[in-house]
Amino acid sequence: MSSRELPAFIEGFGPVRPFQGLVQPPAQVTRAAARVCPAVAGRDKMLRDIEAAFDACNIGHGATLSFHHHLRNGDQVLNQVLAVAARRGLKDLRIAASSLFPVHAPLVEHMRSGVVSRLATAYVAGPVAVALSQGALTTPVVMQTHGGRARAIESGELHIDVAFIAAPAADRQGNLSGAQGPAACGPLGYAMVDVQYADRVVAVTDHVLPHPVCPIDISQEQVDFVVRVDSIGDPAGILSGSTRPTTEAVGLQIASTAAQVIRASGLLREGFSFQTGAGGVSLATSIYVKSLMIEGKVQGSFGAGGVTGYLVDMLEAGLFRTVFDVQCFDLKAVESYRTDRRHQAMSASLYANPHNRGPVVDQLDAMLLGAAEIDLDFNVNVTTGTDGIILGGSGGHADTAAGAKLALVATRLAATAGPKIVERVGCITTPGATIDAVVTEAGVAVHPSREDLRGRFRAAGLEVLGIEQLRARALSISNGAQLRAPDQKDTRIVGVVEYRDGSVIDVIRQSARASL
Numbered sequence: 001m002s003s004r005e006l007p008a009f010i011e012g013f014g015p016v017r018p019f020q021g022l023v024q025p026p027a028q029v030t031r032a033a034a035r036v037c038p039a040v041a042g043r044d045k046m047l048r049d050i051e052a053a054f055d056a057c058n059i060g061h062g063a064t065l066s067f068h069h070h071l072r073n074g075d076q077v078l079n080q081v082l083a084v085a086a087r088r089g090l091k092d093l094r095i096a097a098s099s100l101f102p103v104h105a106p107l108v109e110h111m112r113s114g115v116v117s118r119l120a121t122a123y124v125a126g127p128v129a130v131a132l133s134q135g136a137l138t139t140p141v142v143m144q145t146h147g148g149r150a151r152a153i154e155s156g157e158l159h160i161d162v163a164f165i166a167a168p169a170a171d172r173q174g175n176l177s178g179a180q181g182p183a184a185c186g187p188l189g190y191a192m193v194d195v196q197y198a199d200r201v202v203a204v205t206d207h208v209l210p211h212p213v214c215p216i217d218i219s220q221e222q223v224d225f226v227v228r229v230d231s232i233g234d235p236a237g238i239l240s241g242s243t244r245p246t247t248e249a250v251g252l253q254i255a256s257t258a259a260q261v262i263r264a265s266g267l268l269r270e271g272f273s274f275q276t277g278a279g280g281v282s283l284a285t286s287i288y289v290k291s292l293m294i295e296g297k298v299q300g301s302f303g304a305g306g307v308t309g310y311l312v313d314m315l316e317a318g319l320f321r322t323v324f325d326v327q328c329f330d331l332k333a334v335e336s337y338r339t340d341r342r343h344q345a346m347s348a349s350l351y352a353n354p355h356n357r358g359p360v361v362d363q364l365d366a367m368l369l370g371a372a373e374i375d376l377d378f379n380v381n382v383t384t385g386t387d388g389i390i391l392g393g394s395g396g397h398a399d400t401a402a403g404a405k406l407a408l409v410a411t412r413l414a415a416t417a418g419p420k421i422v423e424r425v426g427c428i429t430t431p432g433a434t435i436d437a438v439v440t441e442a443g444v445a446v447h448p449s450r451e452d453l454r455g456r457f458r459a460a461g462l463e464v465l466g467i468e469q470l471r472a473r474a475l476s477i478s479n480g481a482q483l484r485a486p487d488q489k490d491t492r493i494v495g496v497v498e499y500r501d502g503s504v505i506d507v508i509r510q511s512a513r514a515s516l
Contacts, residue, residue, distance in 0.1 A: 004428065004506050012118075012139030013496050019505040022402070022433050029355045032156030035199045037224060045220075046172050047227050050084045050204065053164075056225055057200040059085070062092045063161040066198060068191040069099035069123075070166065070327050071183060074237020077166040077204045079106045080229065086115050094118035096158055098149060098190040098348070099395065102126025103237060111136045120158060122146050123393040132494055133389040133511045141390075141495045143383060143508070146326070147352025147359060147399040148500040150193045154349060154356075157502060163198035165191045165218065166232045170203050171211040174223025178345075179215065179338040181207030183235045186307075186328030186337040187345030188217045195222040206232045217345060239330055245287055245310070246280030250412060250441045255281050257462065258368060258410045258439045259288035264460035265406050265453060267365040268292060272300035274320075275361075275400055276368040278308050278329040281410050285368050286310045293319045304351075304360055305396065307343075312336040315343065324360050326351045326396075352399035354500050361396070361403030369397055369430070371411045371438075373422050376467050378432030378447050380409060381425035383497060386417040388511035390495065394429050399500050401434040406453075410439045419474035421467065427497060428506040442473045 006018050039045070047053050059065070065085075067078045078097065083106070085093060093116050100107065105127040110116045112131075120142040124132065132141050144152065152158035165188070169180035178188045183206060195201045195218055203218075203226045212220075246252060258281075262268055274289065276282040287310065293300065294317070303311045304324040309332030315323050316336075324346045328334045336343045352361045361367075372391060373381045380401075385391045401407040411420050421440075437453060438445045443463030446454045457464050495508030 006504055006507065010140060010493055010496060010507070013142070016504045017502070019431070019499050019503040022431070025354055029155065031154045032159070032197060034197050037200070044172065045174050045224065045226050047225050050081055050227055050229070053202045053225055053227050054084060054088060057162045057202065059090070059162055061090055064094040064096055064159060066096040066160045066163045066194045067098070068166065068188065068194065069097065069101065070178060070185040070188055070190065071233040071235065072238050073101040073103045074234035075101070075103060075166060076231060076233040077164055078104055081164050082107060082110050082115065086110060086113070090115060092117040094120070096160055097121045098146070099123035100125070100128050104128055108136060120144060120149070121393065122149050123395045124390060125392055129390040133508070135492055135494050135510045137494070140493050143393050143495055143497045145352065145394040145398045145498070145500040146348050146396045147354055147361070148498055148502060150347070150349040150353040151355045151500065152502060153193050153197050154353065160194055160198035162200045162202060163191070163194040165195065165201060165203045167203040167205040168232070169207045169209055169213055170205040170226050171209050171213045172226060173211050174203055174220040174226050175211070175213040175216045176203055176218040176223065177213045177215060178217045179334070180209065180213070181205070183232050184334050184338065185235055185238055186334040187325050189326035189346055189351065190348045192218060192347035193349050200224050202227060204229055204232055206230060235331065238328060238334070244280060245283035251281045252284055253441050254410050254412065254439055255284035256288050257444065258285045258408055259292055260460065260462060261408060261437060261439055261444060261457060262289060262366045262406065263292050264456050264462060265366070266456065267406055268296065268298060270298060272298055273302050273304065273363055273365045274300060275303065275305040275364055277370055278306060279370050282368050282370065283308060283310050285410065286314070290314050290317070290319060304364065305400070307333040309333055315340070324351070352396055352500070354402070359403065361400050364400060364404035366406045366408065367400040367404035369401060369407060369409045371409045371420065373420050373425050374409055374411065374438055375422050375425045375432070376471060378435040378438070378467065379425050379428045380430040380435060381427045383429045384427040384508060386426065388426060388509070390508065398430040398434070401430045402500065407434055407436050408439055409435055413440050413442055413470065413474040414478045419471070419478045421471040421474040423471070427508060429497065431499070431505065438467065438470065440470055442470060445470050
C-alpha cells in the first residue's frame with residue numbers, strides 16, 4: 001500500500017489509481033494496435049526538412065510527439081522539432097520524452113507559451129526540472145519508470161502520434177543505426193518501443209549512408225520518413241553526469257563494502273548477472289566486483305543496463321558472456337557496441353517492462369542503486385531534492401529494484417543538505433519493499449524481510465546495523481540539520497509519480513523554494 005495520502009482525482013491528469021504494494025502482473029494483457037501507413041513503391045522517404053515532416057505527418061494542435069535520449073545532454077533533435085512547432089503556432093502538444101537534460105532548456109519557454117501543455121518522462125534534470133517544480137506546465141508532469149513508459153506505450157495508455165528518432169546514421173529507406181556516424185551513441189533501446197506503436201515515425205539524421213545500413217538497429221518497415229539536418233547533436237554529451245569512479249576515501253569505503261555485500265549474499269557465483277549505475281560509487285563498486293570475480297574465477301552470464309566502459313572492461317576480461325545494453329553512458333561503450341557482437345542491444349521493453357513475457361531486470365542477481373535519500377521504511381527518493389525541486393526521476397531505478405534478487409542502495413550517510421537517511425522521504429520513487437539492503441560508510445542496514453541476508457553479512461564480518469541506527473548516525477554527523485522544505489499539502493500538484501505498473505505512488509507539489 002502507498003504510504004502517501006493521494007487525491008482521488010488530479011486536474012490535468014485524471015482519476016488516480018493508488019499504488020497498492022507489490023502485486024503479480026495480470027495473467028494477460030492486451031497491447032494496442034499500431035496504425036501503419038503502407039509505403040508506396042518508388043516513393044522517396046527523404047523529406048527536405050523538419051517543417052516538411054510536420055506537413056507529411058499532419059501534426060496539429062494537441063499532438064503527442066515522442067523523443068529518445070540516447071544522446072543525453074548532447075541531443076538537439078527535440079529542440080529543433082519544437083522550434084518548428086512554435087513557428088507554426090501549434091499549441092497544447094504533449095511531449096513523451098524518455099528523458100530530458102539541461103540541453104533541453106528551450107523546452108521551458110515552450111511550456112510557458114503554451115506550445116507544450118503536457119509532458120511524460122522517466123527523468124528530467126536542469127532548467128526544465130526547475131521550471132516544472134515552479135509550475136510552468138499547465139498540467140502535472142507524469143514521471144514514469146523506463147519499464148513503465150514502455151508498458152504505457154504498448155498498452156495504449158501513452159499513444160504517440162509522431163515519434164521523432166534522432167538517428168546517428170540512416171539510409172534513404174529508413175534503416176537506422178546508432179553505431180555509425182559522427183554522433184554515434186550506441187543502441188537505440190528507448191526508441192525501439194516508440195517506433196513500434198507510433199502512428200508516424202520520422203528519423204532525423206545528420207549522416208545518410210547508401211541503402212542498406214549495416215548493422216541495423218531500427219529497420220525500414222518501422223520508419224515513415226527521413227530528414228537530414230546539419231547536426232543531431234554532440235555525442236560528447238553522452239558523458240553527462242559522473243562517469244568516473246570515485247577516488248574519495250568515504251566513497252571507496254562504501255564501494256568496497258558494497259562489493260563485499262554482493263559476495264556475502266552468495267550470488268557471486270558462476271552465471272552471476274549484474275547491473276550498476278554510472279555514478280562514482282557505483283563505478284568504483286564495479287571495479288571491486290571485477291577483482292572479486294577474477295579472484296574467485298567467476299564468469300558471469302551478463303552485465304546489463306545503461307552500459308559504461310567499466311562494464312565493457314569486465315566483458316573484455318571474460319567476466320561476462322554478454323552485455324545487454326539499452327543505452328550507452330560513455331564513448332567506450334559506444335565503440336564496444338560497434339565492434340563486439342557480444343555487446344547486444346535491448347529495447348526498453350525487453351529491459352524493464354513488467355507486462356511482457358520476461359524483462360531482463362527479472363534475471364538480475366545484483367543491482368547497485370543510488371539515492372538522494374532513503375527513509376526508515378527503505379523507501380528511496382531519486383526524484384526530488386530536500387528543497388522539493390525535481391532533480392531526476394526513476395529511470396530504471398524502480399524497475400531494477402523490483403526485479404533483482406539483491407537490490408542494494410549505496411549512499412553516504414549525509415550530504416551538504418543534511419542527512420540522507422531520513423524519517424520520511426520527500427518523494428517515493430522506489431518502494432522500500434523492493435530494497436534489500438542499504439550500504440553506507442557506517443555499515444549495512446538490511447530490510448526486515450531479508451533476515452537471511454542479515455545472517456550472511458554478519459558471518460562475513462560486515463557491520464550490520466538497523467536503519468534507525470544509520471539514521472541516528474546520519475543526524476549526528478549533520479549536527480541534527482534537516483534542511484528539507486516543509487510539506488506543502490495544499491499547494492498545486494506539479495508532478496505525478498507513477499510506479500512501473502502505472503499506479504500512482506506519489507505526487508510532487510509546487511516547491512515553496514522555486515517560485516516563478
